[in-house]
Amino acid sequence: MSKKRIALEDQIKEFIKSVLDIAETQEKLEHINMEISNHQGNLQMDFTVRNRKKVY
Numbered sequence: 001m002s003k004k005r006i007a008l009e010d011q012i013k014e015f016i017k018s019v020l021d022i023a024e025t026q027e028k029l030e031h032i033n034m035e036i037s038n039h040q041g042n043l044q045m046d047f048t049v050r051n052r053k054k055v056y
Contacts, residue, residue, distance in 0.1 A: 004041070012036055015045045023049050
């Protein structure tokens with residue numbers, strides 16, 4: 001594997017772990033949206049933890 005790929009994998013794994021930790025703390029593991037994009041080595045990572053409740 002190339003150094004670039006290894007670096008990307010490491011950063012992506014770290015991001016996913018962080019998002020899961022946050023969602024677990026908020027007790028919202030069921031409603032997570034993650035988006036990861038890479039452009040010339042610049043990672044952009046966004047996530048949303050949703051709060052949904054049944055009304056009836």
